[in-house]
Amino acid sequence: MKEIYLDNSATTQVCREAAEKVVSIMTETYGNPSSLHTKGYEARMELEAARKTVAQVLSALPEEIYFTSGGTESNNTALIGAAEALKRRGNRIVTTAVEHSSVIEAAQQLQKRGFEVVFLPVEPNGSVSPESLQQTITKDTILVSMMAVNNETGAFQPIEAVSRLIARAGAPALFHVDAVQAFGKIPVKPKKIGADLVSISSHKIHGPKGAGALYIRKGARILPLHYGGEQEKKLRPGTEALPALCGMAEAVRVLPDMQQENALMRGIHQHLRARLAGIDNVHINSGDDGLPYIINFSVCGIRSETMLHFLAERGIYVSSGSACSKGKKSYVLRAMGLSDSLIDSAVRVSFSRFSTKEDADSLADSILLANNTLARTR
Amino acid sequence: MKEIILIKLGEIVLKGLNRKSFEDTLIKSIKRRLSGVGRFDIRYAQSTIRVEPLDDDTDMDEAVECVSRIFGIAAFARACVTDKDIGSIKTAAAEYLRDTLEGVNTFKVEAKRSDKSFAMQSPEICREVGGFLHDTYPHLTVDVHEPDVTVTVEIRDFGAYIRAGLIRGAGGIPVGTGGKACVLISGGIDSPVASYMMAKRGLELTAVHFASPPYTSELAEQKVVQLLERVARYSGRIKMFTVPFTEIQNEIRDKCIEDYFTIIMRRFMMEIAEIIAGQNDCQALITGESLGQVASQTIGAIACTDSACNMPVFRPLIGMDKEEIITVSRKIDTFDISIQPYEDCCTVFTPKHPKTKPALNKVLEEQNKLDCRRLVEDAVKNVRVTMIY
Numbered sequence: 001m002k003e004i005y006l007d008n009s010a011t012t013q014v015c016r017e018a019a020e021k022v023v024s025i026m027t028e029t030y031g032n033p034s035s036l037h038t039k040g041y042e043a044r045m046e047l048e049a050a051r052k053t054v055a056q057v058l059s060a061l062p063e064e065i066y067f068t069s070g071g072t073e074s075n076n077t078a079l080i081g082a083a084e085a086l087k088r089r090g091n092r093i094v095t096t097a098v099e100h101s102s103v104i105e106a107a108q109q110l111q112k113r114g115f116e117v118v119f120l121p122v123e124p125n126g127s128v129s130p131e132s133l134q135q136t137i138t139k140d141t142i143l144v145s146m147m148a149v150n151n152e153t154g155a156f157q158p159i160e161a162v163s164r165l166i167a168r169a170g171a172p173a174l175f176h177v178d179a180v181q182a183f184g185k186i187p188v189k190p191k192k193i194g195a196d197l198v199s200i201s202s203h204k205i206h207g208p209k210g211a212g213a214l215y216i217r218k219g220a221r222i223l224p225l226h227y228g229g230e231q232e233k234k235l236r237p238g239t240e241a242l243p244a245l246c247g248m249a250e251a252v253r254v255l256p257d258m259q260q261e262n263a264l265m266r267g268i269h270q271h272l273r274a275r276l277a278g279i280d281n282v283h284i285n286s287g288d289d290g291l292p293y294i295i296n297f298s299v300c301g302i303r304s305e306t307m308l309h310f311l312a313e314r315g316i317y318v319s320s321g322s323a324c325s326k327g328k329k330s331y332v333l334r335a336m337g338l339s340d341s342l343i344d345s346a347v348r349v350s351f352s353r354f355s356t357k358e359d360a361d362s363l364a365d366s367i368l369l370a371n372n373t374l375a376r377t378r
Numbered sequence: 379m380k381e382i383i384l385i386k387l388g389e390i391v392l393k394g395l396n397r398k399s400f401e402d403t404l405i406k407s408i409k410r411r412l413s414g415v416g417r418f419d420i421r422y423a424q425s426t427i428r429v430e431p432l433d434d435d436t437d438m439d440e441a442v443e444c445v446s447r448i449f450g451i452a453a454f455a456r457a458c459v460t461d462k463d464i465g466s467i468k469t470a471a472a473e474y475l476r477d478t479l480e481g482v483n484t485f486k487v488e489a490k491r492s493d494k495s496f497a498m499q500s501p502e503i504c505r506e507v508g509g510f511l512h513d514t515y516p517h518l519t520v521d522v523h524e525p526d527v528t529v530t531v532e533i534r535d536f537g538a539y540i541r542a543g544l545i546r547g548a549g550g551i552p553v554g555t556g557g558k559a560c561v562l563i564s565g566g567i568d569s570p571v572a573s574y575m576m577a578k579r580g581l582e583l584t585a586v587h588f589a590s591p592p593y594t595s596e597l598a599e600q601k602v603v604q605l606l607e608r609v610a611r612y613s614g615r616i617k618m619f620t621v622p623f624t625e626i627q628n629e630i631r632d633k634c635i636e637d638y639f640t641i642i643m644r645r646f647m648m649e650i651a652e653i654i655a656g657q658n659d660c661q662a663l664i665t666g667e668s669l670g671q672v673a674s675q676t677i678g679a680i681a682c683t684d685s686a687c688n689m690p691v692f693r694p695l696i697g698m699d700k701e702e703i704i705t706v707s708r709k710i711d712t713f714d715i716s717i718q719p720y721e722d723c724c725t726v727f728t729p730k731h732p733k734t735k736p737a738l739n740k741v742l743e744e745q746n747k748l749d750c751r752r753l754v755e756d757a758v759k760n761v762r763v764t765m766i767y
Binding site: 308 | 591592593594595627628631719720721727728
């Protein structure tokens with residue numbers, strides 16, 4: 001059975017170039033980058049080369065890139081590190097109701113520490129309205145955190161408006177962008193966006209798991225979460241996970257041209273959308289102006305988990321947009337105002353550069369079959 | 379210094395003429411359960427089982443963990459063995475109990491002399507050992523009424539044993555002495571607790587699980603395996619049968635009135651479980667039902683499911699509150715597994731308005747729309763077996 005992997009927002013297949021790089025670092029350039037001997041020096045050179053590669057694609061300076069273990073650590077470091085660094089200058093933190101849990105839960109932690117945290121609601125299309133942003137960013141705001149692209153729906157957030165609104169309010173705020181889903185798929189240029197902090201992750205772009213980075217604008221100051229070493233300028237001490245980090249850089253290096261790939265993805269996306277629109281009971285939850293890599297839809301009456309297993313039996317791997325009837329419902333879809341029955345039956349499909357139109361067709365065929373044969377909840 | 383485990387028997391000692399067979403079963407299960415930990419010499423004398431490791435590097439912490447989960451044991455203790463000589467006893471006590479005694483303020487010494495050929499009498503032994511411990515650990519004071527720790531010296535056939543206190547065992551009666559029964563297990567909180575409770579009353583377990591792919595996943599079945607592994611730490615090995623159930627659920631959904639779905643489904647489960655139970659020498663079924671917990675567990679619904687089989691059905695949770703059941707599930711470490719959120723065979727087709735007071739004749743009328751015999755035979759024919767240790 002052919003394997004059709006359409007869960008690329010969960011994680012991706014590691015590309016051959018990155019995998020080979022990881023092996024070569026593990027078996028050959030295995031020194032500790034902090035060691036003073038030749039072996040350590042070689043490792044240090046690899047680390048700095050990786051940093052440069054990542055910096056380049058972000059149009060940033062190498063010294064603005066801090067390596068981490070991935071998106072969750074980058075997001076936690078950004079939120080908690082920025083809030084603690086700026087707590088004397090204000091008390092308000094602004095974020096949205098649809099962030100990744102590593103932002104939401106870090107923000108809730110800050111709430112417990114006494115910060116005033118605002119979780120902005122979203123419109124039915126999944127985006128925050130610029131008006132609500134303007135009203136919420138006040139003079140005593142010290143941090144605004146917003147994702148570039150939502151991981152469940154692909155919806156874009158109005159990130160370009162934020163830095164202007166911060167300036168207009170005269171707030172001391174740092175602006176953090178969670179670009180984990182956007183990175184490698186649309187241009188992410190912190191300077192152009194006006195972001196002070198940007199989180200990215202390796203395993204969403206065909207790199208290995210356990211690697212990521214936090215961009216910190218030169219001049220922006222945040223406090224570390226960990227202590228005990230000089231690595232990453234003391235912001236993230238601990239021996240660097242060199243194989244994973246170099247694998248990430250390699251995955252970044254071989255990223256295809258974004259414009260071309262986006263056009264390709266839009267083609268697959270529109271094709272799937274058209275096919276799904278022709279199936280009874282299917283409701284498409286993603287707006288058509290989002291990231292083409294992600295499409296979220298519900299097949300009314302068929303629980304997400306059932307659909308997921310049904311598709312898996314046919315070699316098609318997708319994500320349940322929401323946990324099963326016993327688990328938590330998707331807070332993202334809830335924030336968009338979707339009904340319980342849509343949330344319970346939501347499925348998220350996410351493409352990668354290895355996806356094809358035929359994959360979308362196989363998926364649509366199976367959805368049609370499921371729709372006609374599976375038992376419905378009542 | 380040699381450390382051993384002394385085991386005191388539970389309810390078994392109340393048995394009459396068949397006491398011997400209870401003891402034999404218990405010793406056999408101790409032997410089997412400890413075989414994974416190391417090599418042990420296990421002997422029985424004077425209502426006490428003595429477990430002695432044969433190798434110096436045996437992990438006694440693990441052995442104690444293992445013993446603490448064997449039914450039929452009222453209490454046990456770690457003890458050190460020494461020669462039956464008062465000098466050795468004194469020095470061994472001081473050395474073996476150092477950690478314990480340095481952490482408390484008051485103590486007393488008890489002596490039990492079951493080997494009457496030992497020269498000193500019990501009160502004398504207490505005085506000698508107590509005096510020596512007091513000299514060695516001058517911070518201690520003697521308190522005969524409420525001591526922080528009671529040091530016990532036992533002079534027995536094979537040697538002198540020194541221990542501090544007794545640990546409560548798992549209680550119950552040895553698994554296997556009560557026969558064998560088959561538990562219907564879904565993956566929720568209740569059925570593992572029911573399994574544990576019936577194993578505690580001496581039953582050996584077989585399990586039946588119903589799987590409905592694609593409505594349920596491998597993860598849901600894996601969850602049941604994990605649950606049974608936890609139960610098996612008490613009950614010993616369990617043979618688990620996985621029954622393919624999708625067709626039956628689909629048939630009921632397609633042909634019967636929605637409100638009766640759950641009742642008819644449960645009747646099928648009982649019928650299939652009874653056949654599997656019969657094929658595996660089980661004499662009863664076990665379920666995790668608790669009266670009134672859900673629509674299918676009302677008195678009327680239970681009457682309807684009960685009539686689907688002839689074997690006795692044990693429902694140890696029938697009178698327990700959810701909170702009480704959860705307390706036990708936490709104790710046996712199944713709670714955290716049970717609450718993992720996967721669809722199971724009971725959740726997917728749940729009707730909106732299940733019958734809480736079903737009439738049996740109406741249920742049968744609905745069920746008889748189906749080719750019940752063939753459905754049951756097909757399901758039984760295609761079961762998969764997994765051994766759980």
